[in-house]
Amino acid sequence: MPRSGKIAPIIHKKCAVKVETARFVDIPTIHRTAQDAFANDPLYNYLRNTPDAEPLAPGKSSTFYQRLLAYIELGYYVLYQAMLTINQGEAFVTINRPGRGKTQCAMERFIRDIMVRTATVEQRKRWTELSNKLTAATNDAFGGDLAKMLRIVDLATAPENQGKGYGYALMASANAEADKIGCASWLLSSNVANTPFYKSCGYVVVKEVLLGENNPTWMEPPFPVLIMARAASSQTWNTVGTRSSLRQ
Numbered sequence: 001m002p003r004s005g006k007i008a009p010i011i012h013k014k015c016a017v018k019v020e021t022a023r024f025v026d027i028p029t030i031h032r033t034a035q036d037a038f039a040n041d042p043l044y045n046y047l048r049n050t051p052d053a054e055p056l057a058p059g060k061s062s063t064f065y066q067r068l069l070a071y072i073e074l075g076y077y078v079l080y081q082a083m084l085t086i087n088q089g090e091a092f093v094t095i096n097r098p099g100r101g102k103t104q105c106a107m108e109r110f111i112r113d114i115m116v117r118t119a120t121v122e123q124r125k126r127w128t129e130l131s132n133k134l135t136a137a138t139n140d141a142f143g144g145d146l147a148k149m150l151r152i153v154d155l156a157t158a159p160e161n162q163g164k165g166y167g168y169a170l171m172a173s174a175n176a177e178a179d180k181i182g183c184a185s186w187l188l189s190s191n192v193a194n195t196p197f198y199k200s201c202g203y204v205v206v207k208e209v210l211l212g213e214n215n216p217t218w219m220e221p222p223f224p225v226l227i228m229a230r231a232a233s234s235q236t237w238n239t240v241g242t243r244s245s246l247r248q
């Protein structure tokens with residue numbers, strides 16, 4: 001299948017790499033990139049490595065079911081041309097556009113449902129904590145505008161390719177897509193170390209969510225994840241500390 005899609009491929013001036021719409025054939029590399037890039041991510045560690053999780057076989061970074069679920073989810077993004085990649089999976093970004101149709105929303109619910117069913121009790125508890133806190137924070141920050149925004153769902157560059165401008169190029173393409181639609185964007189930054197990177201891509205911090213509080217199975221201190229947003233071209237955001245709203 002030729003690479004095509006609603007997101008026009010671009011050559012980013014900084015690194016002169018081609019950003020393309022991902023294809024099904026890219027999925028194994030994209031999965032490996034995600035596994036390696038998120039290996040030390042605070043949020044992924046919190047949600048996945050629970051005391052009741054199945055121990056991984058030596059040398060493996062995921063179980064068979066985790067891989068299968070990840071492939072299904074990545075397949076969904078390929079199907080809806082909502083995943084961009086560089087070099088067939090060395091780096092990728094997934095997006096949720098606003099105004100997705102009924103079938104697409106049903107598929108998202110289906111994928112979430114199998115993820116919940118295959119999760120352990122503690123994983124489910126931590127997902128629920130994230131989901132509740134995220135819903136409250138995004139409602140507070142964006143209110144009714146949330147449904148009209150594009151969401152950056154996942155972004156990763158394989159560790160051996162980081163620092164080459166791939167992340168920036170992917171975010172530039174996602175921003176171009178938001179500008180084409182004429183909407184604002186938001187993302188959940190799972191690692192505060194990435195804040196300067198996202199700021200350089202035009203995002204500001206609008207909310208902070210603390211995870212791991214009052215959880216006796218979590219042996220580390222509570223940690224923050226950040227909600228960051230980028231305005232549509234004609235708008236601006238208030239930053240953290242004030243109720244955020246879009247202003248013309």
Ligand SMILES: CC(C)(COP(=O)(O)OP(=O)(O)OC[C@H]1O[C@@H](n2cnc3c(N)ncnc32)[C@H](O)[C@@H]1OP(=O)(O)O)[C@@H](O)C(=O)NCCC(=O)NCCS
Nearest residue numbers: 037155156157162163164165166167168189190193194197
């Ligand atoms: C965040 C990530 C996608 C950035 O990808 P990348 O391809 O390395 O990014 P780039 O090479 O385009 O970097 C662009 C700029 O941001 C800086 N930067 C990137 N990641 C940074 C970080 N974590 N902390 C500080 N600066 C960072 C780079 O140094 C570069 O600066 P420069 O323009 O002055 O040279 C990558 O580090 C990654 O995959 N991390 C692990 C997974 C992750 O955290 N994903 C995001 C989840 S919210």
